[in-house]
Amino acid sequence: MTEHVKSYYAATANKQDARPPLQGTVTADVCVIGAGFTGTAAALELAERGFSVALVEGVRVGFGASGRNGGQIVNGYSRDLDVISARYGENAGRVIGALACEGGNIIRERVAKYNIQCDIQPGMLTTAFSAKQMRELEHHVKVWNGFGYDQFELLDKSALAPHVVTDRYVGGLIDRKGGHLHPLNLVQGEAAAFESLGGRIFENSPVVSVDMDNAIVKTAQGEVRAKYVFVCGNAYLRNVLPELEGRIMPVSTQVLATEPLGNKAAKLLPSNVCVEDCNYVLDYFRRTADNRILYGGGIVYGGTDPASIRAKILPLMLKTFPGLRDVRIDYTWSGNFALTLTRFPQMGKLAPKVFFSHGDSGHGVTTTHLLGRILAETVAGDSSRFDVFSKLPYYPFPGGKTFRVPLTVAGSWYYRLKDRLGL
Numbered sequence: 349m350t351e352h353v354k355s356y357y358a359a360t361a362n363k364q365d366a367r368p369p370l371q372g373t374v375t376a377d378v379c380v381i382g383a384g385f386t387g388t389a390a391a392l393e394l395a396e397r398g399f400s401v402a403l404v405e406g407v408r409v410g411f412g413a414s415g416r417n418g419g420q421i422v423n424g425y426s427r428d429l430d431v432i433s434a435r436y437g438e439n440a441g442r443v444i445g446a447l448a449c450e451g452g453n454i455i456r457e458r459v460a461k462y463n464i465q466c467d468i469q470p471g472m473l474t475t476a477f478s479a480k481q482m483r484e485l486e487h488h489v490k491v492w493n494g495f496g497y498d499q500f501e502l503l504d505k506s507a508l509a510p511h512v513v514t515d516r517y518v519g520g521l522i523d524r525k526g527g528h529l530h531p532l533n534l535v536q537g538e539a540a541a542f543e544s545l546g547g548r549i550f551e552n553s554p555v556v557s558v559d560m561d562n563a564i565v566k567t568a569q570g571e572v573r574a575k576y577v578f579v580c581g582n583a584y585l586r587n588v589l590p591e592l593e594g595r596i597m598p599v600s601t602q603v604l605a606t607e608p609l610g611n612k613a614a615k616l617l618p619s620n621v622c623v624e625d626c627n628y629v630l631d632y633f634r635r636t637a638d639n640r641i642l643y644g645g646g647i648v649y650g651g652t653d654p655a656s657i658r659a660k661i662l663p664l665m666l667k668t669f670p671g672l673r674d675v676r677i678d679y680t681w682s683g684n685f686a687l688t689l690t691r692f693p694q695m696g697k698l699a700p701k702v703f704f705s706h707g708d709s710g711h712g713v714t715t716t717h718l719l720g721r722i723l724a725e726t727v728a729g730d731s732s733r734f735d736v737f738s739k740l741p742y743y744p745f746p747g748g749k750t751f752r753v754p755l756t757v758a759g760s761w762y763y764r765l766k767d768r769l770g771l
């Protein structure tokens with residue numbers, strides 16, 4: 349693979365020429381592996397602080413989840429803030445909870461500072477199918493209020509109509525500081541900002557090995573000799589560094605984009621917020637800048653693509669918007685995110701000079717930006733926030749490489765059944 353997968357994003361991306369592959373020997377303060385949001389955010393943060401950085405990407409900038417996702421700016425993590433305190437203790441809960449909005453702030457600051465054209469829009473709506481899910485949303489508001497967050501508005505069924513026009517939900521929660529954007533244009537804009545500060549990007553340069561002791565990163569035709577290495581390959585790294593493989597499971601999720609629908613799209617999502625529901629395996633959707641409906645959902649543990657993305661996602665969209673039965677579907681695609689057993693991201697060190705960050709577990713647009721900054725801070729001399737994240741205990745998936753997929757599928761059925769029965 350040398351190019352982006354076919355998607356609405358690839359088809360509508362701002363023009364950016366491919367960079368040459370890594371050849372020969374290059375030196376840098378930091379070599380970052382993987383130009384998704386995590387790697388690019390870290391690289392840009394480092395360049396802003398005056399470090400020399402080589403960003404080495406196996407395919408193109410944004411090739412992975414970062415250039416294919418739902419584009420939803422979801423504040424927080426894939427687990428709620430009270431779960432962090434309960435599981436990891438008060439101190440971790442307080443520190444990590446206080447950072448829940450920093451990733452979104454970084455995105456907005458960078459979009460403004462570097463004038464990144466990525467169709468950014470404010471507002472995110474989480475919808476509930478049942479009274480029980482509404483109570484969960486109320487609880488979420490209470491927990492976040494405890495951290496001083498005041499950008500939420502709970503909505504009953506009648507208050508949903510200005511935002512989403514469907515009969516499916518009993519209510520929802522607006523986060524005014526959430527939002528949505530064109531993620532491939534965001535990551536490419538950040539990459540261009542990085543280059544404007546002297547950063548070097550090598551595309552089509554899959555890393556084949558890392559010399560841990562000497563911080564040397566090797567590709568087929570070249571190497572980067574660095575003082576530090578950041579490993580940011582997430583679900584696409586696969587077996588290049590086997591020590592990371594068992595910590596996460598690649599999980600694919602699928603997306604479709606309709607033809608441009610003009611006013612019809614605005615009638616379904618009048619306030620132009622993005623939407624995701626409360627289910628364990630959730631649907632997520634929004635309007636694009638050219639008034640398509642971009643609808644995603646479903647997951648495949650192990651990260652394979654389903655036989656037909658259209659057959660999988662179209663019925664989900666028609667359940668929410670039956671009026672779209674006759675519209676043309678212009679794009680379908682799939683992408684992998686990295687799931688951890690705790691659904692909480694992991695950061696750590698593989699060697700004194702080799703750091704990693706991965707596992708945003710399906711909610712990574714904001715978190716990757718936060719963790720990219722934290723990686724950069726560590727090299728710049730302040731590891732206080734890295735230490736909090738890296739000390740969180742990590743649990744491998746039960747079943748090892750062979751049985752982790754069937755065991756996780758079995759576990760997820762319990763939660764899916766609960767959602768289906770409204771329990």
Ligand SMILES: Cc1cc2nc3c(=O)[nH]c(=O)nc-3n(C[C@H](O)[C@H](O)[C@H](O)COP(=O)(O)OP(=O)(O)OC[C@H]3O[C@@H](n4cnc5c(N)ncnc54)[C@H](O)[C@@H]3O)c2cc1C
Pocket residue numbers: 381382383384385386387404405406407408409410411412413414415416417418419420421422553554555556580581582583584585586588600601602603632644682683684685686705706707708709710711712713714716
């Ligand atoms: C379809 C989909 C929808 C999603 N929707 C949302 C959403 O709406 N909101 C949200 O918050 N999150 C969403 N997510 C999750 C979010 O996209 C991810 O958490 C986030 O993009 C992860 O960023 P990353 O930089 O860690 O990984 P990636 O973006 O996957 O980047 C990893 C990069 O590393 C490169 N790489 C891997 N191995 C090597 C190697 N050996 N050498 C060189 N380069 C290498 C890859 O090519 C890739 O470019 C979604 C994910 C998917 C797949």
